[in-house]
Structures are given as structure tokens and as C-alpha cells.
Amino acid sequence: MPEPAGLWSIGELAERAGTTVKTVRFYSDRGLLPEAPRSAGGHRRYGPEALERLRLIRALRGLDLPVPDVGRYIEAAEHPDHEAVRDVLAAHLRELGREVAALRWREAALRLLHEGTPAERAERLALVGALPAPPGTAALASFWRRWLPPGLPSRVVGLVLDRAVPEPPPDPTPAQVLAFARLHGLVAALNPAKPQSQPTAHRRGAGRRPAVLYEGLSEAFTLASTAVREAARPGPGDALDCFVAAYAGAASSRDTPAFRRSLHRQLAGEPRLDGYWRLVAELSPPGTVTPGAAHDWLAEALGTTVGPPPAAP
Structure with a gap:
């Protein structure tokens, strides 16, 4: 009509x-x-x-x-x-994307609780309930900014954060929700302000150059990634040389057999973030080599090249 x-x-x-x-x-x-x-x-x-x-x-x-x-x-x-x-x-599309991400996170979180035993459910609810849906990365970035030595150039800090802070998966599984919640719980429990929680290279001292360390470590981790991905046996090579050179440069020293033995002892007694890197690996795409995995491979490779200390005269 x-x-x-x-x-x-x-x-x-x-x-x-x-x-x-x-x-x-x-x-x-x-x-x-x-x-x-x-x-x-x-x-x-x-x-x-x-x-x-x-x-x-x-x-x-x-x-x-x-x-x-x-x-x-x-x-x-x-x-x-x-x-x-x-x-x-x-x-509006961006806002809708945020809403969809929140719904996906809530769905995975509810599935996580639904699939757990009564004892697991109580623990998981405490962890997941402490996060918004979807969670952000501000707490993780804040931890690294406090854990890194002061005075690093912003470019170097950004390099570390890019590798160390995982983004929440856009369509998480229940296991990834749990890993992300545990990651936040872990950094909340750590106290980077305690001197004993810091690696030696972070501590203030004459001649120490932490910016040199982190730039060199980034290159060493990249070189070691292929070997880690292929499960190659740790050993000598360009990656290890770059790794040792980073520590030597940061300490204003040279790569010598004595320095390598000293570095091997130092790394064996350093505070570790193994739990952090395990959780990051759970949140990363398959085949991703975390800085923690690369560092462990290089530290073990260092051990294979360090001979017994020289005999006393």
C-alpha cells in the first residue's frame, strides 16, 4: 500500500x-x-x-x-x-570486539570451574575471580619494570617487555585462563625490591652496565631459539659466545676461561623465574621459545664448556 x-x-x-x-x-x-x-x-x-x-x-x-x-x-x-x-x-566494531573477548574469557573461566574438582574449584575461583574479563597485562608489565635494573633505556625495556609479557589469548582454553590467572598470582607474590631476589647483574656496582647485558641477551636468545626448538644438545657455538659476551660486557670484563667459570658459578646460584616462564610457555603459540627456555639452554651450554678449575701452584 x-x-x-x-x-x-x-x-x-x-x-x-x-x-x-x-x-x-x-x-x-x-x-x-x-x-x-x-x-x-x-x-x-x-x-x-x-x-x-x-x-x-x-x-x-x-x-x-x-x-x-x-x-x-x-x-x-x-x-x-x-x-x-x-x-x-x-x-563500534572495536567495542564489540572487547565485549566478545570478555564473553569468551568468561566462558572459558566457567568451563574451568565446571571441569574442576571441588578442591580445585575453590583455588581456581580465587585466582580467576581476582582478574577482570578479559584481563590486561598492566600487572605483568609493572612487575618487569620493577624487576629490571633502574636506568635502562626505554628501548631496552620495551624489548624485554615484548618478550616477557604475554597477551591474553583472544579465544582462551580453560587451561590458558588458569595459566594467565596463575601468572598474575605469581607476580603479585614476588617482591622485586628485595636485593636477594635480583640477579647479580642487576645490582649496583662499579663498572656494571645492565643495558649492555639485556641487548646482548636478546641477540643470544634469538641465536639459541632454533637449537632449543629442535631440542639440540646444549653446547658451544655462536649463541653461547654471544651469551657470555653479554655478561662480560655488562661487567666491563672479557670472555676468558676464568670469566666463564665465574659466570657458571654465578648463574647456578641466581634467583630464577622458572615458574613464570613455564606459564608463559603455556600461553604462547606452539613452537615459541621463551627467554627463560633460551637462558636455561645457554646456561647449560656454558656448563659443558667450563673445564675444571686450574690446579693450585
Whole structure:
């Protein structure tokens, strides 16, 4: 049936649009509907363009666009400003992505609780319940910024954070939810401010250059990654030489047999973050070699090249 000519009352517009007067008034009060001059009795009157606009609004609201975004979309579309329209839709897509990520995280967390025994459920609920859904990485990054030696260049800090701080999986399994929750619980329990918790290379001292250490370690870990991935036996090579050179440069020393023996003893007594790196491995794509795994391989390789100490004269 063709649309009638002329103007309609608010009730007639609502009837043609298949909605309620209350809904029409809501959108009209927010300036989203074009309104013709009022009748002699002061009542709102609407033309066919208001019906088209109302259908557009309902379509956008059906996609769950918030009312302010609907207004921005209409304003941009009327100019027409296609880039502004795309910006409105892109912002809504980002927000929807965050909501989907939160739902996926909650689903995996609920599955984790559902699959556990009563004893496991209590522990897991305490860990998972302490995190938002989905969780962020701020607490992990904060731990590393406190654990690293002060004064590192921001570029070097960024290099470490890129390798050490895992992103929460976009579609996690229950096991990954548990690993991420345990990772947050672990860093909350560690206290990087205690001197004994810090590696020797982090501690203040004459001639120590921690920035040299971390730049060199990054290169050594990259060189060792293939060997770790292929489960090669730890031993001498470019990766180990680069590893030792990083520690020697940081200590303003040289790579000598005596330095290697000293470094081997030092690393054997250093505080370790094995639990952290195990959890990071659980959260990483298959085949990823964590800095912890590379460091362990290189430390073991160092042990294979260190001979017995020289005999006393």
C-alpha cells in the first residue's frame, strides 16, 4: 500500500513504523527525527522522511549501536561524510570486539570451574575471580619494570617487555585462563625490591652496565631459539659466545676461561623465574621459545664448556 501524502501525527508515525509512541518521542526528543511544523493544536507532525529515518534508527539500534553513535552516524551520512561514517562503525566494531573477548574469557573461566574438582574449584575461583574479563597485562608489565635494573633505556625495556609479557589469548582454553590467572598470582607474590631476589647483574656496582647485558641477551636468545626448538644438545657455538659476551660486557670484563667459570658459578646460584616462564610457555603459540627456555639452554651450554678449575701452584 503506498504511503499516504501529507503529515502524520506521532501516533500515525508509530503505527506505520511498527513501534510505540514512547519510542518515537524518545528519538524525537534527542533530535534524531526530522520534525515538520506543529499543528494548530501544538502537536508534532511528521512527514515520510521521518518514517525513513525511524527505520534507519531502528536498524542501527538492532545492531546495538548506542544512541549517541546513531546520532553521529546520521549526521555524518547526511553530509555525506563517508570517512566519518566508517569511523563510527569502526569504533563500534572495536567495542564489540572487547565485549566478545570478555564473553569468551568468561566462558572459558566457567568451563574451568565446571571441569574442576571441588578442591580445585575453590583455588581456581580465587585466582580467576581476582582478574577482570578479559584481563590486561598492566600487572605483568609493572612487575618487569620493577624487576629490571633502574636506568635502562626505554628501548631496552620495551624489548624485554615484548618478550616477557604475554597477551591474553583472544579465544582462551580453560587451561590458558588458569595459566594467565596463575601468572598474575605469581607476580603479585614476588617482591622485586628485595636485593636477594635480583640477579647479580642487576645490582649496583662499579663498572656494571645492565643495558649492555639485556641487548646482548636478546641477540643470544634469538641465536639459541632454533637449537632449543629442535631440542639440540646444549653446547658451544655462536649463541653461547654471544651469551657470555653479554655478561662480560655488562661487567666491563672479557670472555676468558676464568670469566666463564665465574659466570657458571654465578648463574647456578641466581634467583630464577622458572615458574613464570613455564606459564608463559603455556600461553604462547606452539613452537615459541621463551627467554627463560633460551637462558636455561645457554646456561647449560656454558656448563659443558667450563673445564675444571686450574690446579693450585
